[in-house]
Amino acid sequence: MNIENIIRDKIAEAIQNLYQHTIDSISVQVAKTKKEFEGDFTVVAFPFLKISKKTPEQTAGEIGEYLIGNIKEISRYNVIKGFLNIVVSNGYWLTFINEINAVTDYGYNKPGKNKKQIVVEYSSPNTNKPLHLGHIRNNLLGWSVAEILKANGKNVVKVNLVNDRGIHICKSMLAWQKWGNGATPQSTGTKGDKLVGDFYVKFDNEYKSEIGNLISKGFSEDDAKKNASLIIATQELLKKWEAGDDEVRDIWKMMNGWVYKGFDETYKKMGVDFDRTYYESDTYQLGKAIVLEGLKKGILQKKDDGSAWIDLTQDGLDEKLLLRADGTSVYMTQDIGTAVQRFNEFNIDKHIYVVGNEQNYHFHALSLVLNKLGYNWSKDLYHLSYGMVELPEGRMKSREGAVVDADDLIDEMILTAREISKELGKLDGVTAEEAEKTYKMIALGALKYFILKVDPKKNMLFDPKESIDFNGNTGPFIQYTYARICSVLRKAKEQNIVVPSSIDTETILNGKEIEILKLIYEFPSVVKEAGKEYSPALIANFVYELTKEYNQFYHDFSILKEENPKIRDFRLILSKTASRVIKSAMGLLGIEVPEKM
RNA sequence: GGUCUCGUAGCUCAGUUGGAUAGAGCAACAGCCUUCUAAGCUGUGGGUCGUGGGUUCGACUCCCGCCGGGAUCACCA
Structure with missing residues (x-):
């Protein structure tokens, strides 16, 4: 038994014997003694004054006296202004070091019989740009938290969900088609994720200048953004991708392949790994059926245009879109689907998402939506929300290339x-x-x-x-x-x-x-x-x-x-x-x- | 505007569920290598814990107001 618990127990006992009053031993606060005072552990007497009806000094002294008489591991004590400082004997510390010398994994809890798993999802990169310092924080945190949980005896599964599809990767693809001249990592000697990222930046620059041109021709900013030929072509590309167009899929596979190779290198360099990797191209359709089911049950509402919504105004949030009018899914739809998938696949005790605090709102909503849809495990989702890494001039912006690679x-x-x-x-x-x-x-x-x-x-x-x-x-x-x-x-x-x-x-x-x-x-x-x-x-x-x-x-x-x-x-x-x-x-x-x- | 967050030394950060005189590192200055690795150790200066109230025996810590920064409230992810 550790010494702090012994002290707690004996203090409860002391209160009982000295003042005929019963307290719970775990409520006793035992703190480390501050450096400038003599002692190892300190108990504050103030909370006991109502019971003892004596001064802080007297109370602390009486308790100290009792402890000396009843705990052999304590060698002496002193009282300063109601603080009872307890000195543990050398013998206790020496016995302690002898004990831990005999064990191989001191500080760690043995894995319990509990088969329940903790899923830690982290990294979750987009495949249109290389990893930057923000991703480093995410990866290191996720990996380390997983290890710490293992050290606490938990059964941990490390999971990555790669965002390999969507408008962003189409932008890189379009830029590569238009201006790439068939460039490959081999032909250019560029790391694959970097090459794809370069095309993403290229797209953004060209897009911006096109918007500029349109505005000078009298378009409003919004209209310019919507009507630029580049964005329209990108959307076409996405439609073709969703339709399974062979040529588009081939380019997509090729470019993602470059990126994965690059990511693997970076992951390896950082020393992070995963037990499972999921791809959004496989999971982005998930969740639709669940949303449709929710509509049928009347938990969700359908608007006139056919889009599906959930009303979270009662919970202090807004209405949230779950399915577009054309029936396609949004971010939230997918996350509903993957969450359900995970809980089917694993015996989950807790599901941790390591995601930046910019998505606090999203995860708050996600857990509310799942709860309303009747999944009582929604309380087992945990958004490990971490802060942004900022540069002296502010946030990193990958589109503008203002990042630390x-x-x-x-x-x-x-x-x-x-x-x-x-x-x-x-x-x-x-x-x-x-x-x-x-x-x-x-x-x-x-x-x-x-x-x-x-x-x-x-x-x-x-x-x-x-x-x-x-x-x-x-x-x-x-x-x-x-x-x-x-x-x-x-x-x-x-x-x-x-x-x-x-x-x-x-x-x-x-x-x-x-x-x-x-x-x-x-x-x-x-x-x-x-x-x-x-x-x-x-x-x-x-x-x-x-x-x-x-x-x-x-x-x-x-x-x-x-x-x-x-x-x-x-x-x-x-x-x-x-x-x-x-x-x-x-x-x-x-x-x-x-x-x- | 709603919601959520953060504000501690010049800078970067600690500060256990409320406890004693708020701590480290960097930077500055001054010392310590014939002695187990000087990527170390020691010392000096540096603070109205954003601000004003409240609760408490006791507040950096809890509650409220205000000021300042950030995030978010998309048929983006």
């Missing part, structure tokens, strides 16, 4: 990592291949940590001019700490010092060592909280705190040169355990850690 960014990071490493001469002793692997590890570590350390819900800023740091609160800092520990353990081995599997529980500890132990102790609850909140940021902030603390310890105390063998052994175990936790935590973020850097 994913591949470029990663490549630049690798370049920087290589430069810094060479400058510091850190990898002089290793093979070129090994060094190259480490540069990539560091570059991705920096990028992933930079993104994941921020609370997913919040918008974040990325300034390309101030490239991502490698010092301070960064991925490389944490990786460096790991490498340092590995180095110490290597040296120990060279000196034939064996790290013992357990340690004498009478060993005397210093304050820094206890601080590190306390952080290691917190790891499981951080994993749990991160799972509950779907927040890799909690893991990132935790592991930073741990490494910061470790670096201070490393600086202030020597390990291998420590003369007292018991203390030396303890420090080795402590270091090894810290490195294990660092590696696990970083693993949950998708960040690898090097043994040398």
